[in-house]
Amino acid sequence: MRGTGVSDEDGFYEGLPLVDSFGALTERARFASLPETWWIGVADIIDSTALIEAGQYKTVNMVGAAVISAMINALKGHAFPFVFGGDGAGFAVAPGEVEIARDVLPKVARWAETEFGILLRVALFSVSDVRAAGHDVRVARLKVSDGVDYAMFDGGGLNWAESRMKAGEGTLDPAPEGSLPDLTGLSCRWSHMPARNGTILTLLAAPLPGAQPEKVSRVYERIVTLTQQLERGGHPAPVSGPGADWPPRGARLEAHAARGQGSLSRAWAKALFESLIAWFLIRTGLRPGGFDARRYARVVGENADFRKLDDGLKMTLDCDPDTQAEIEAILSAAAEEGLMGYGVFTQDEAMMTCIVPSILTDDHVHFIDGAAGGYTQAARKMKASQAF
Template structure:
């Protein structure tokens, strides 16, 4: 491992890893510089929200944490990870006030727009290391247009636990202090399982487990998915479906109205999405926007698997592979190596951050459509894994 020293573009200088299985062990990861911090947020009562059928709202609010930080960072690249009902990120200390403000605004927006309570925290890396944990990061490049951060070391998970205990808390911004959520959208139709089920999978190492043994299990789990079509990728290669009006139109209006009239923003989006639907149906390119290329890039860019102090995957999975995955995970759990959670549903959904429709750097967060990562995590909390 390198010394924990700062670098003008620490995250951007990290090597890009194209093989996902290579991220199972620590060789691809580097420690965050000493002067960085970790930000994290999640929804309070997400179980109730899911039971009420509001999981797309849950995903949108979780992704808003990342969207606000991207817009506040002024173009600087930084690591972030989407967790379904929340998100985590890391930035240099020079960004701390902007990050605090952006997170506080999202917390206030979630309350005022949706009646949802969010927790948020900013945790200095020095506090994480003093508690005996660390934060290592790698960059996974699933396609030429985008890359996603992978976290290891247990420090992000510790920061989340501290947040839930009430430490390092960020209070909501005053009402009317709107976050900048430009680019946040959720227009694609849910993607039905093509091979049996959409499987949400979490595998979390136990604190005292041997890292080498855990890494082998993680590699084995990823290898088991290699027999699935496109490794279990839930988004079709030709891209997801698009209907009009999109089911996420109202959510996007809440995200992007920035304090303006909700009705007016909905009317604007009706026009924008109708035009987009026409382009997708006809395949006509306009102003540098190629609809066929865009939907194919959307599929390639989708974030359906990650390492985030553990393995998280949203898979289009057949029954045989699901049984083999659970057998492998159960064996590892019985050996004291990890805890796991599984949850099956019929569809996957995507929440997107699109800086520009004419560039290929748009990001797409995938989760199960009926509980996903949040419900899989409940299995771990409930001791059923």
């Protein structure tokens, strides 16, 4: 997303070139190290696996996306690198923006606990601390459509920060009761997206300590090349975009984000009414005031982040059985070679959580995860495999 309102100390992020091919990101030269003065923020839901096993997968995704939504609104649309992790998020900010992050993160933690009883860990670390620990934070920008690009991360810095946060370092306490982040635009109205080619495959793969970066990149390249042979590169959304059922499953969650200190039932009714209009326009093709809901749905699919590099390879793919077997064989061989740990999880559907500042522009962002908690479940499997 692009905009103005907060100064970027040296124009670092906005000055990065846009990469228009995900496969090109397997070339490490595409990434640039963050300036020493920058900061990174991380957030993670405590015991997200238990929440997902209790059926709260959409709530988990909503809370993870809320971190990014609140930062986007607080920075008034100014471009900054961020990444959605399913049950959390990571981002980086220039030094002039760190106090904004220090204000926003505790508010999101308080909101998650007040609205859902979910405990969200949040923390900030300086890039200089990351480098002192022997890691780096390197960033690239992937252009996924004419309206949206997403940050990709490399160097191990975000993973290090998350591990230190879980150890109790750098953490920020929740804001006082009654504190609210601005979550304008946060929603999850779209229907789940059923697999068209066999299964929705969620995969995580991350380098093991001491692994040679060049060998890791070659493994990523093999997997990305393989997935490019899938329909639409494995994109879970069809060309026409995700479907819209009514009533939407996520209307009540959206109400929790939108109500502020107002009535939950009133916010829920508003979300239901707005989603009914959207459902009707998509079904009929009518264009009131020139707004084309079917085009909007197509752009939603184009803007979605179904694959990313986040100190590792993360993908949610519509995948056939043969390709899945080949992917797992590549990952297994890489694990045996001591290059990386990995986890895969399969489910029947994918789901989407959205941040939509305006339906009249094309800069809305959409985060895809497996509809049974794919990223969280894959991470659990990866941790279990590394315990032996």
